Amino acid sequence: MNELRLGIVEARFADIVWQNAPITTRNLVAICEKELEWKRTTTYTVLKKLCERGIFVTENSTVKAKLTK
Numbered sequence: 001m002n003e004l005r006l007g008i009v010e011a012r013f014a015d016i017v018w019q020n021a022p023i024t025t026r027n028l029v030a031i032c033e034k035e036l037e038w039k040r041t042t043t044y045t046v047l048k049k050l051c052e053r054g055i056f057v058t059e060n061s062t063v064k065a066k067l068t069k
Contacts, residue, residue, distance in 0.1 A: 004055070004067070012036065013046050014069075017056055021065045028063055 006014055016031055017023065023031075025047070032043040047063065050056050055067050 004053070009036075010046060010050065013043075014050060014055065017047075017050075017063055018065055018069045021056075022062050025058065025061045025063060 013032065013036070016035065017028065020028070020031065025044070028047070029040045029043045032038040047056065047058065051058055055065070057064050057066050
C-alpha cells in the first residue's frame with residue numbers, strides 16, 4: 001500500500017479532525033477559525049481534498065475518519 005503524505009497545513013487540519021471525529025462541519029469550521037485562523041471556505045476546500053484522497057468522509061454534515069492517524 002502506498003504511503004500517504006500530507007503537507008504541513010493538511011497534517012494540522014487532519015490532526016484536528018482525528019482529535020474530534022466524528023465532528024459536524026459547523027464545529028470543524030469553528031475550530032479551524034480559532035486554531036488555524038481559516039475562513040469557512042478554506043476549511044471546506046481542504047476537507048474536500050482530503051475526502052477525495054480517502055482520508056475522511058462527510059455524511060449528513062458530519063465528518064468521519066476513514067483512515068486512522
